[in-house]
Amino acid sequence: xxxxxxxxxxxxxxxxxxxxxxxxxxxxxxxxxxxxxxxxxxxxxxxxxxxxxxxxxxxxxxxxxxxxxxxxxxxxxxxxxxxxxxxxxxxxxxxxxxxxxxxxxxxxxxxxxxxxxxxxxxxxxxxxxxxxxxxxxxxxxxxxxxxxxxxxxxxxxxxxxxxxxxxxxxxxxxxxxxxxxxxxxxxxxxxxxxxxxxxxxxxxxxxxxxxxxxxxxxxxxxxxxxxxxxxxxxxxxxxxxxxxxxxxxxxxxxxxxxxxxxxxxxxxxxxxxxxxxxxxxxxxxxxxxxxxxxxxxxxxxx
Amino acid sequence: xxxxxxxxxxxxxxxxxxxxxxxxxxxxxxxxxxxxxxxxxxxxxxxxxxxxxxxxxxxxxxxxxxxxxxxxxxxxxxxxxxxxxxxxxxxxxxxxxxxxxxxxxxxxxxxxxxxxxxxxxxxxxxxxxxxxxxxxxxxxxxxxxxxxxxxxxxxxxxxxxxxxxxxxxxxx
Numbered sequence: 001x002x003x004x005x006x007x008x009x010x011x012x013x014x015x016x017x018x019x020x021x022x023x024x025x026x027x028x029x030x031x032x033x034x035x036x037x038x039x040x041x042x043x044x045x046x047x048x049x050x051x052x053x054x055x056x057x058x059x060x061x062x063x064x065x066x067x068x069x070x071x072x073x074x075x076x077x078x079x080x081x082x083x084x085x086x087x088x089x090x091x092x093x094x095x096x097x098x099x100x101x102x103x104x105x106x107x108x109x110x111x112x113x114x115x116x117x118x119x120x121x122x123x124x125x126x127x128x129x130x131x132x133x134x135x136x137x138x139x140x141x142x143x144x145x146x147x148x149x150x151x152x153x154x155x156x157x158x159x160x161x162x163x164x165x166x167x168x169x170x171x172x173x174x175x176x177x178x179x180x181x182x183x184x185x186x187x188x189x190x191x192x193x194x195x196x197x198x199x200x201x202x203x204x205x206x207x208x209x210x211x212x213x214x215x216x217x218x219x220x221x222x223x224x225x226x227x228x229x230x231x232x233x234x235x236x237x238x239x240x241x242x243x244x245x246x247x248x249x250x251x252x253x254x255x256x257x258x259x260x261x262x263x264x265x266x267x268x269x270x271x272x273x274x275x276x277x278x279x280x281x282x283x284x285x286x287x288x289x290x291x292x293x294x295x296x297x298x299x300x301x302x
Numbered sequence: 303x304x305x306x307x308x309x310x311x312x313x314x315x316x317x318x319x320x321x322x323x324x325x326x327x328x329x330x331x332x333x334x335x336x337x338x339x340x341x342x343x344x345x346x347x348x349x350x351x352x353x354x355x356x357x358x359x360x361x362x363x364x365x366x367x368x369x370x371x372x373x374x375x376x377x378x379x380x381x382x383x384x385x386x387x388x389x390x391x392x393x394x395x396x397x398x399x400x401x402x403x404x405x406x407x408x409x410x411x412x413x414x415x416x417x418x419x420x421x422x423x424x425x426x427x428x429x430x431x432x433x434x435x436x437x438x439x440x441x442x443x444x445x446x447x448x449x450x451x452x453x454x455x456x457x458x459x460x461x462x463x464x465x466x467x468x469x470x471x472x473x474x
Contacts, residue, residue: 035400043444076421076470077448078399101369123352125368136377141467144381147400149353149367153378167371 003183003196007232010265011284020286025187027069029080030088030111031060032146033118041079048072057258061088078146083111084188086259086283086293090177090228091115093255093297098123100172105158105215108135110142110151112177117148127171129154129161159210161218170220178208180229180236184292187285201235208240216248219300225250228295232282234268237294241280242273249302252276257295260287264296309360314379316372317355317363329357330386338384338391343438344406356380361387365397392436395451395464402438402449409438410453410460417441420450423469425461436463 001018008014031041038059045052050072051065062080066072074080091112096102098120104113107128117126128143128151130136136155143151156162158176163169181201186192208229215225227244229236241264244250252274264280266273280296309315309326317332318324324331335355339345356364356372356379366380383397402409410430412420419426420439430437437455439462440447452463462469 040444040446047444071470071472073443073472076450076468076472077443078396123367125370140378143378144394144396145468147381147396149365149380149400151378151380152366152368152370152376155377165371165374165376166369168369 001186001193003193004232010234010268012262013286016286017284020284020289021186023187025084025291026063027066028061028063028083028085029069029075030083030115031062032078032081032114033060034114034122034147035078041074044074044077044079045072048074050074055085058088058092061085081111081114081142081146083115085288085290086184086230087111087291088115089257089259089283089293090175090226090295091119093257093295094173094175094224094226096120096124096126096173101125101127101168101170103127103129103171103174103215103218105129105161105174105176105211106131106178107139107153108132109138110140112175113139113151114143114146114148116175117150118146120150122148122150124150126151127154127166128152129156129158131155131157159207159214161214163218171218171223172220173224174215174219174226176208176212176215176225176227178211178227178229178236178240180204180208180231181233182230183232184230184285187291201233205235205240208236209243212240212244213248216244216250216298216300221300221302223300225298225300226295227298228293230291230293232284232292232294234265237282237296238265238268238273238277238280239271241277241296241298244298245274245276250298250300252279253297253299254279255281255297257281259283259290262287264294309357310373311359313373313375314356314358314364314370317357328360328387330363335363335384335386339393339401342436343402343408345401345404349401349404353380355383361385390435392463393452395468398438398449398452402440403447405438405449408433408436409440409447409449410455411447412439412441412450414441417450418472420453420460420462421464421470421472423462423464423466425459427458428455428460429458430455430460
């Protein structure tokens with residue numbers, strides 16, 4: 001937990017934050033409404049004798065009282081999908097509509113891409129891309145198990161993504177759930193900080209900046225880009241969005257979030273960021289007993 | 303439209319609507335695919351109105367609801383739904399779970415214990431009055447029949463076709 005000391009000055013109740021990071025996380029699942037309804041899933045779990053708790057902010061997110069959430073009938077039928085509670089946030093913030101064209105630029109293993117499809121009633125086009133061919137097999141497995149028919153899967157580097165293969169030239173909305181240092185997954189992966197270094201943050205940030213820029217370019221004027229990570233480092237969060245503000249036509253916009261969270265930062269380590277970064281959300285583990293997350297919503301302005 | 307006269311395993315081609323539009327030898331048509339689901343399982347043809355069907359590799363058919371030009375080189379388009387280019391066409395487990403609730407024919411209802419055995423991939427002896435061949439295995443969930451997957455019924459035995467990676471031991 002030593003690397004987290006650098007966040008002592010920006011996190012309220014830092015001791016509670018550290019204590020939460022040391023507690024293991026419960027088994028969260030998302031209800032897959034492509035295959036069934038929330039009510040029917042709850043009844044199926046009741047019939048199996050699996051207890052659950054429904055998230056206040058999202059009735060489709062449950063914490064299951066079982067050690068094997070993948071070995072229930074509800075899971076076998078694709079009614080539920082193992083997905084951390086905060087991981088269900090960015091797709092909701094992106095707010096895709098049925099019939100739209102959506103790009104999930106870093107999609108494997110597909111939890112968020114299939115959630116996007118579900119939010120669109122599986123109507124429209126969700127281009128689920130990932131640069132890692134090995135992880136694409138997991139993405140495909142999940143997409144089939146969850147019955148997502150609106151996914152088109154591609155294997156490209158998002159930083160220079162081409163839409164040439166499609167018969168449209170811009171997306172309505174894009175999700176950049178960027179590869180990151182994963183500090184916020186410490187409760188699931190106790191070794192998440194093993195290879196932590198400031199040098200690593202800065203090399204990952206370079207990739208993130210390339211992806212967010214391409215995402216904005218590939219999204220139509222008036223469209224939406226959501227940028228998210230599962231890490232706390234401002235170098236990978238506010239600094240990346242700041243870079244997008246400086247280099248592409250976009251602005252940071254407000255969004256509603258039913259989870260307790262903190263505002264995005266406007267300064268860090270001698271750098272200052274645009275005041276609109278306050279509209280971004282930082283979710284810390286002690287606030288809702290979840291993993292850690294960052295999410296910012298952008299509107300493309302040209 | 304493609305001017306290739308052979309199936310190309312590296313890309314997806316949209317199925318021709320009918321025989322008259324077929325250019326690739328052995329390729330199923332959209333009409334044949336919809337007829338198969340309707341004739342075999344009683345799935346209403348309008349179920350598929352908003353979907354396109356695609357072939358990649360010999361006989362593997364995919365169902366897709368989004369936008370795409372044909373042909374297209376891509377990792378996946380929608381989900382696999384059917385294996386053609388063999389004597390008996392075979393739907394996939396995941397597709398049957400997705401649309402099988404619409405089926406009225408060739409659906410075999412399993413009790414709790416039979417359903418558990420089916421999900422583990424076990425074959426079992428069962429009575430069945432209907433056609434032999436591929437059946438949709440289903441059981442009751444929350445008061446309605448829910449498809450589990452595809453089984454092959456022959457000689458008084460239901461063989462589970464649930465792929466290895468999807469098999470689960472569901473004790474409850």
